[in-house]
Amino acid sequence: MIGTLENASLLDHAEELASMVLHSEYYALYQESKNRLERDEKSQQLIKQFLMVRDKYDEVQRFGRYHPDYKSVIKEMMECKRELDVHPFIADYKKKENQLNELLGEVSTILARSVSSSIKVPTGDPFFDRSCGTGCGSGGKCGCRVR
Structure with missing residues (x-):
């Protein structure tokens, strides 16, 4: 590749961004x-417990409701997930992770729109990613409004 x-200049701008x-x-x-x-022992214990329960859950999902432990594992998974979601450090981490993800999505959208308005940009939001609002790439043939 010829430099x-x-x-x-483009590489310098990318590094600056x-x-x-x-x-x-x-x-x-x-x-x-x-x-x-990462420093909180209770959080790490909850994550480790969740991963163990998730392994059991994955095994049960292979057989569905016909697995003998189906109901107990599903219940255990829901309880474990709930406990994980309400822990303050884990909830705060997820919130901050989503905020950073939104920032990166906005930057990606700005970069893509500066090239072309029909570029699809995965923002991480399944509601918007599945719609034609991000540009379906068909040029409006599907009936969406081309922006």
């Missing part, structure tokens, strides 16, 4: 929350 001044994200408030809050979660 041109334009390619070098990455640095801006890494020095953003969202990333700092995410890292702080992640570190707190």
Whole structure:
């Protein structure tokens, strides 16, 4: 690949953008929350327990309701997931992770729209990703409104 001044400039801008994200408030809050979660013994115990229950759940899902432990494992999975979701450090981590993900989605959308309005951008939000609002790539043939 022939390195041109334009390619070098583009790489410099990409590195600058990455640095801006890494020095953003969202990333700092995410890292702080992640570190707190990793240091908390109760959180780590809940995660480990959830992973063990999830393995049992995956095994039960292979056979569905015909598995002898189906009801008990499903109940255990729901209880474990609920306990995980309400733990303050885990809930805070998920919140910060979603905020960072939204920032990255916005940056991706801005970059894509600067190239073309018909580029599909996976934002991580299944509600918007499944609709034609992000550009279906068919040029409006499906009946969606091309932006």
